[in-house]
Amino acid sequence: MPKRQTEQLAIRAARDFDEFYRDRLREPEENNHLMVLSFDAKGIAMLHRDLREATRKKAEKTRRRLETRLAPQADGRGRDGVLDREVAAHDRRRAARRAYKRENAERRPRPTNKRVWASIVHTPQRVISDAFDEAFRRDPEQRRRWVVLVDGNKDQLARIKQAARDIGVEITIVLDIVHVLEYLWSAAYAFHPEGSTEAEQWVECRLMALLNGRNGGEIAKSLRAMVKTHQLDADDAEPVENAAEYLVNNTRLLHYDRALADGLSIAIGVIEGACRYLVKDRMARTGAVWSAAGAEAVLRLRALRTSGDFDDYWLFHVAKEHERTHKSRYANGDVPNPLPPSRPRLRLVK
Numbered sequence: 001m002p003k004r005q006t007e008q009l010a011i012r013a014a015r016d017f018d019e020f021y022r023d024r025l026r027e028p029e030e031n032n033h034l035m036v037l038s039f040d041a042k043g044i045a046m047l048h049r050d051l052r053e054a055t056r057k058k059a060e061k062t063r064r065r066l067e068t069r070l071a072p073q074a075d076g077r078g079r080d081g082v083l084d085r086e087v088a089a090h091d092r093r094r095a096a097r098r099a100y101k102r103e104n105a106e107r108r109p110r111p112t113n114k115r116v117w118a119s120i121v122h123t124p125q126r127v128i129s130d131a132f133d134e135a136f137r138r139d140p141e142q143r144r145r146w147v148v149l150v151d152g153n154k155d156q157l158a159r160i161k162q163a164a165r166d167i168g169v170e171i172t173i174v175l176d177i178v179h180v181l182e183y184l185w186s187a188a189y190a191f192h193p194e195g196s197t198e199a200e201q202w203v204e205c206r207l208m209a210l211l212n213g214r215n216g217g218e219i220a221k222s223l224r225a226m227v228k229t230h231q232l233d234a235d236d237a238e239p240v241e242n243a244a245e246y247l248v249n250n251t252r253l254l255h256y257d258r259a260l261a262d263g264l265s266i267a268i269g270v271i272e273g274a275c276r277y278l279v280k281d282r283m284a285r286t287g288a289v290w291s292a293a294g295a296e297a298v299l300r301l302r303a304l305r306t307s308g309d310f311d312d313y314w315l316f317h318v319a320k321e322h323e324r325t326h327k328s329r330y331a332n333g334d335v336p337n338p339l340p341p342s343r344p345r346l347r348l349v350k
Contacts, residue, residue, distance in 0.1 A: 007294050014300040016317045021134065024309070026113055031143045034264065035135050036111070038088045038149040038176075038271040039128060039156060042279045044120060050292040088116045088271040089134050113138070116274040117303035121296045125159050132163040146171045149268040151179045152250050175253035176268040181207065183246045186239035187223060190232060213257030220244035278302055 115134065119127050135146060148160055148171050157173070164171045184203045192199035206219055223244045227237045247254070259266050282302060283295065290298075304310040327333040 010301065011293050011297040013317065014297040016313070016320045017300040017304070020313050020316050026138055033144060035139050035144045035146045036089070036149065036265050037131050037135060037146070038268040039131070039160070040151065040268065040271045040275055042275045044279070044283045044295055045289045046295070047289055047291050088114065088274050089131055111270055114270065115307040116278055117307070118279055118299045119296060120299070121292055124156070125162065128159045129163045129166065132167050132169070136167055136169070142169050147264050148173050149176050149265060149271070150174070150253070151176050151268070152246065172264065173253055174259050174264060174266055175250050177256065177266045178268065178272070180210065180254070183243035187243040190236050190240050191226065191230060210254060211256045211260065213255070216247035216251040216254040220247040274306070278306055
């Protein structure tokens with residue numbers, strides 16, 4: 001089959017994605033189940049003609065890649081902020097937890113009714129609003145607790161709060177603990193060798209302090225004091241300052257002791273995993289460069305398979321295709337049967 005025809009078939013196959021989910025209702029969960037939303041972003045290499053204006057200008061200024069060697073860095077073709085646009089919505093049984101070390105790990109409730117999807121053609125605000133619409137369809141009376149996991153991006157936070165205001169729902173925002181850990185690990189290597197037991201213990205000490213309710217500003221203050229104590233120069237102190245600034249800016253979202261006691265999620269493992277198996281495994285293959293329409297279609301079809309909705313969607317899509325191709329062309333939508341009402345009798349001719 002020709003490549004262009006295959007691409008067009010994929011685009012046609014995914015055309016009813018938004019309408020399918022707009023009308024799809026799921027079985028309601030009990031009120032003690034959390035309604036959890038999380039968002040993330042993942043870049044995709046795009047064809048030059050489909051780049052955003054700012055990204056296209058940046059790509060035009062990039063030096064042409066040599067034919068006889070690999071370029072050391074990306075050449076500006078990635079579409080910025082593609083997946084402020086990746087969404088994961090799921091339900092999770094609410095169960096109080098506590099801070100613990102690895103050897104005392106507790107079994108956590110698993111996500112249920114998980115749905116993931118992504119878009120590069122819709123605006124970030126549209127995708128986030130769609131996620132809240134999905135949550136509203138699951139909990140129209142807002143009897144459950146809505147939890148939104150974030151990574152600290154200010155623009156994303158503003159869009160989330162706007163979407164919540166538009167629906168009129170009260171949400172609990174929790175900063176992803178994994179992103180906090182990344183900053184702490186970077187800071188740890190300013191004081192201890194990479195991969196050392198001392199660095200691991202240093203990070204674990206501050207992590208447990210956060211999980212047990214210590215204020216992020218207090219930890220940031222202690223980090224800055226350590227910079228002076230160890231007399232770090234500007235370059236060595238930079239990751240420590242970045243970690244301190246991140247903790248100060250997001251102090252109001254760091255009440256992990258309350259979150260654990262209330263049985264809330266504190267890590268965006270669901271969306272981080274989706275970034276890999278929904279987007280990266282297919283879209284980031286070596287040499288792959290995508291058109292906007294083609295990438296959107298593939299992301300939609302993969303989202304349907306990942307969310308377990310593909311079979312139901314295909315029945316819906318076939319019905320919509322029949323309506324567009326046949327019913328819309330006949331009066332009152334009455335499509336005549338092209339087959340005769342009964343099989344004609346055959347006469348044997350010698």
